[in-house]
Amino acid sequence: MSSETLPASTYRLPTDVLPKHYEVTIRTNLEREVFEGIIIVHLNILEPTNTITFNANESLSLSVAALALSSSDGSVQSLKPTNKAYDSKTERVSYSFADTLAAGTNATLRVGFTGVLEGGMTGYYKSTWDKGIYSLTQFEATYARKAIPCWDEPLLKATFAVTMISQTGTVSLSNMPAIDTSSFIATPALVDDFEKALYSGVESGEWTVTRFETTPPMSTYLLAYANGPFKYIESSYTSPLSGKVRPLRVYTTEDKIHQAQFALDVKRRVMPIYEEVFDVEYPLPKLDTLVANDFDAGAMENWGLITGRTSAFLVDPNGTGITTKKRVAGIQSHEVAHMWFGNIATMEWWSYLWLNEGFATMMGQNIIIDKIFPEWKVDSEFVTNQLNKALRLDAKLSSHPVEVDCPDANKIGQIFDNLSYAKGASVLRMLSYYVGEPKFLKGVSLYLKSHLYGNSTTADLWEGLSQASGTDIGKVMENWITKIGFPVVTVSESEDGTKIKVRQDRFLEDGPAEPKDNETIWTIPLSLLKTNADGTLTIDRSIILNTREAEFDVDTRKPWKLNADSPGVFRVLYTPQRLSLIAHEAAKTIGSAFSLNDRIGLVHDAMAFAKSGHLKISAALELVNILRSEREFLVWDGISQNLSNVVDTWWENTDLVEALNVFRRELYVPLVKKLGFEYSDQDDADTSELRTRAIEQAALAKDPGTIQELQQRFARYAETDDDHAIPADLLKITFQIAIQYGGSQEYNAVAKLYDNPKTPSVQAAAIRALGATQDKELIDRTFEIAMKARDQDVMFFLFGIGQGNPKFRRELMWFFEENYHILDKRFEGNFTMRYFVQASYENLSTKQDVQHIEEFFKDKDTSKYSQALAQALDSIKARAAWIERSTEDLTSWLNGAK
Structure with a gap:
């Protein structure tokens, strides 16, 4: 760029x-x-x-x-x-x-x-x-x-x-x-x-x-x-700094206004917290939110008038799943964070977009939401939803720095991605852990006060944080922001059990980096967990690795771990023996040395190393096997994402997919039997989400009992219009299974729900489900519906097929290419084409696919989505390399050679 x-x-x-x-x-x-x-x-x-x-x-x-x-x-x-x-x-x-x-x-x-x-x-x-x-x-x-x-x-x-x-x-x-x-x-x-x-x-x-x-x-x-013709509901908050009372409203059309209360409540609760942590009063006399049926991005932080799509802000008061509430709360808080970080102090140029988006993601969807919904464990959820989302994208050669040179503002749409948002948020979270949250927030406050109503650069933020922490933050953070990629820290242990030797190299998803791609030396806060002589555990967050290699004193005969609590934007590669020891310690249901964040991070690191060839896939799957007694949803969520990625990589090898499904059924069906299909107001968020994830994974792994239950619930729902037949958390998987295993009757029923949805969640579930049909005539009908859909919804039809329907994955590619010029013209003015490219190609997995795609685009103007195209091609190449490298090992492990 x-x-x-x-x-x-x-x-x-x-x-x-x-x-x-x-x-x-x-x-x-x-x-x-x-x-x-x-x-x-x-x-x-x-x-x-x-x-x-x-x-x-x-x-x-x-x-x-x-x-x-x-x-x-x-x-x-x-x-x-x-x-x-x-x-x-x-x-x-x-x-x-x-x-x-x-x-x-x-x-x-x-x-x-x-x-x-x-x-x-x-x-x-x-x-x-x-x-x-x-x-x-x-x-x-x-x-x-x-x-x-x-x-x-x-x-x-x-x-x-x-x-x-x-x-x-x-x-x-x-x-x-x-x-x-x-x-x-x-x-x-x-x-x-x-x-x-x-x-x-x-x-x-x-x-x-x-x-x-x-x-x-x-x-x-x-x-x-x-x-x-807008209607509104209203609340207010009292400024903790001045005592002023400011009105807060949510506007939308009369048919949807009854679904706006939750977003209004979140806004009312977070506003005074932002004022307190920033020590800067919200300067405008009011803050409205306008919810729109047609919206390109998820939401937008216009000063005093936040705008966004229905799925970003509306919650059915008569029954909405916890996932929807989390999304709405996170988006509302994210946009409110921008009222300070972006609106009061604004980036000098689009190269500093991450200052807006990374901060609003870290602050709005992590620190502040944790203060009003501590039961959601959002810092642990961050490890999967933000940190690993960032690392997966940043592990590609086609990645870009967080602070990206983008002189041409017409191309800025390309960097509204997981590097500006998720990686930007992740490096700030790492920094907050390193200096401590109180000093971090004090530094942010100093930064804001120094740039009220002005513009700023990354260096200005580092200056405020340095002043608050007494540390040269610019020196610590320089390469995390200005250089591409992130490190893998490889660990070896001395024979006498008293030292560890660590080495940093750039991590790439398809194998070790070549010397020309491995020149950066990051300043890495290692966050070392170690066991003291008296048996207590401490985390040393002051230890830094700022050279290629270094040694540290650690008693490796007792529990220890790097990147304790998973704040670091890096992966840690242990020996297979040490990984096994850590896994068994992590699997302890009582008295484990490792936190929830640690266990989530272990799963993601192991599976990423399996993909890159640093670790055998059998070792990563054995880690999952060891953790099968895990009780926390967020660990299972990480396991689910990674197992689904394995299935999606070998999607054309039907024998291997069935063997993987056997393994998934062994993991998830016992959870389904334990937790059942009924949701209760007495359930905590963890129980509800674990039930949902277990049912989804069991159904996707083709468990007959789970599929039958979901089919019966859908039939009752379609016949009686009884909302209680399908719990809100199960709408997505129930619709999908109904269509995947049904025919035109089920398809027509879901199509009607798409046309006349009661809530945004129902419509979103219907869009995804319409892409799950196994019938050629019906998938063609889905393509027709997609082309007539609202602009903002077209990409979700494509993602529904690309991610959820291997049978028609290449039909999607052909559909996109046949309609390329129509779509390119229709969406030339916004961000959407990059999502079409991503949805249509990133789930393919052969070298022939790469050749075909490169041939197709050789005469196209790809300037507005070149990043997405390069990233999709890298994804395919990495999948192909993984298949070539690990099929034999995967087959052996699944056949029982564990």
């Missing part, structure tokens, strides 16, 4: 003229599906120039602009542009003027604009619901320019005063509270026919003017507004 050979001016706006305040007036016509408006930008002329350059997308039609210059004597000079130039590649408009604009001049640029409310989920766009449409914005990363002419870069902050003119009876929303909703009375301020047309119908009452308070200084990508 680097374009270092090109000058910054190729991608960045000139800085001779900068905005300081926008007056934005927008008229939204939902019936005609158009918008029009005027923007008045107050400018600082910093250097002499006769040209003003700003961003505007070609979809935005601009009227003639006018520039007003204010003189010191109070007079105003009006200038018209002598020339207008447009660069479609950089989406820039340049107005030239006959006179040179002097430095220090205060100027006001006035531009009218018109646009269409399209359904592309970027810019100012339309979303549909049962009774019509409504409108909302999505401006990150570079889509504000699709709605208004503006200086569309994070560094170029300004204040915004928004006025919305909308059909009477609709609701208008923006970042700030409304200050005037009375009908507009015509005044001489209406300077031309274009502006007069904006206010047409206001005096008669058909249209309503809504003015909003002026925002603090902020980046254009955080500006937001919406218009439609």
Whole structure:
């Protein structure tokens, strides 16, 4: 993604003229599906120039602009542009003027604009619901320019005063509270026919003017507004810092508002906690959330007006599974974290995206959620859901650094990935463990206070953390952020049992790194757990490995372990003998030296090493076998993910898959029999989730009893519409099994649930399930439904087939390629094509697949999804290498040679 050979001016706006305040007036016509408006930008002329350059997308039609210059004597000079130039590649408009604009001049640029409310989920766009449409914005990363002419870069902050003119009876929303909703009375301020047309119908009452308070200084990508028939529920919180009471609302359409209470409750609970830990008060007078039917990303942190899709924020009050509640709570808290980390202190440029997303992930979905839902064990869950998600992607040659050089903002969509989010969060979590959470949070507070309403870089965060911790954080963290990949720490033990020798090398998923890919030396906090002379256990978090190799004193005759509690962004490779000893110690149900986090990390490390060839797959499976008495859901969750990955790797070897299924049934069917199919309010989260995972895995492993039970429950559900027939936690697997083992009757029933879902969870389960059919005619019907689906849902149909239906995995590839040009055109304006590439290819597993894909794309413009394509190809190559390396060992172990 680097374009270092090109000058910054190729991608960045000139800085001779900068905005300081926008007056934005927008008229939204939902019936005609158009918008029009005027923007008045107050400018600082910093250097002499006769040209003003700003961003505007070609979809935005601009009227003639006018520039007003204010003189010191109070007079105003009006200038018209002598020339207008447009660069479609950089989406820039340049107005030239006959006179040179002097430095220090205060100027006001006035531009009218018109646009269409399209359904592309970027810019100012339309979303549909049962009774019509409504409108909302999505401006990150570079889509504000699709709605208004503006200086569309994070560094170029300004204040915004928004006025919305909308059909009477609709609701208008923006970042700030409304200050005037009375009908507009015509005044001489209406300077031309274009502006007069904006206010047409206001005096008669058909249209309503809504003015909003002026925002603090902020980046254009955080500006937001919406218009439609919204309803809301409301709560509030009291600031622990000032005592102010701020209103909190969730808006959506009337058919869904009853599902918004849980998200509102989470927001109410986390707001005062954020203020306390940051020691910075939330600066806006309100915080709304708008839930939309059509949304490209999961959610968006617009300052004062969070937006997001239904599955991100809605929870059925009459019965929702714990997984849905966790997702909604995590997303709501993540977006609230951005109100400080991203909105108050904003990245200087998109290269620092991880500052926003990594921090909001670590803070919002780990530290803060743990304070309101401690029973969810979110720090342990982080090991699987964030840390290992990051390590799996970062183990590819096609990975990229957390802080990635991305001069061209048009390509920023590629790095909204698990490296910016999950790895960014993971390195921050590692740092928090290293310096201690109190010092970490103090450093974050210092950082925020130093950059209130400004912009920042990674170095600025390290400065605050260094000040709080007394450690040179930049030195410790440099390579974790700026270099690609992560290390494997290989451990050997001295013969006398008194020392360990450790060595770091870059870890790659398909085998040892070649010297040219193995040059980085990371500063690794080793987190050494050891047994003291008196038998007590301690964790030394001060030990650092910052050389290729080092030795440390450890009594290896007693329990010990590196990366204790799994905070480190690295994997630890023990000898097979030591791994066996650790596994048996971890398997103790009482008095184990190793924590829940340790056990989760052991499983992920062992299976990753099996894939890379550092460890035999039989040794990794033996570790799983030793842990079969495990009681914690989160360990079983890690086991489930890894066993599913093994099955998905050897998916074309039917004999091996059946042998793997036998092993899975041995593990999970006893859990199903123990826990049953009924959920109770008395169950803790761990019990509920373990029951769900056991039933899912037993069903996927083709256990007849589990399949029969789920089929019977689906039949009762379809016949009676009785929601109690299928517990909310089992919707996904029940729908999937019903279709996988059923025919057109079951398919039609699920298709109806997709068309008319009671909740987002029901629709999500139906989408995935429709891809599980084993019937060729029905899978073709699924492809047809997918092509007619909402833009935001198409990728989930593809993932449902790619991940869940090996029989039609290559049919999916052919479908994508046959419809490539249609999909490429339909989704050219947002992030979605990279997900199509991922869904269509990453589950394949032969060298022939690699050759076919490379041939298909050789004449395509892959610039907006080249990262996803390279990562998919790496995934296939790694699977193929694993099959070649480990099939014999896997077969032998499954046949009983354990």
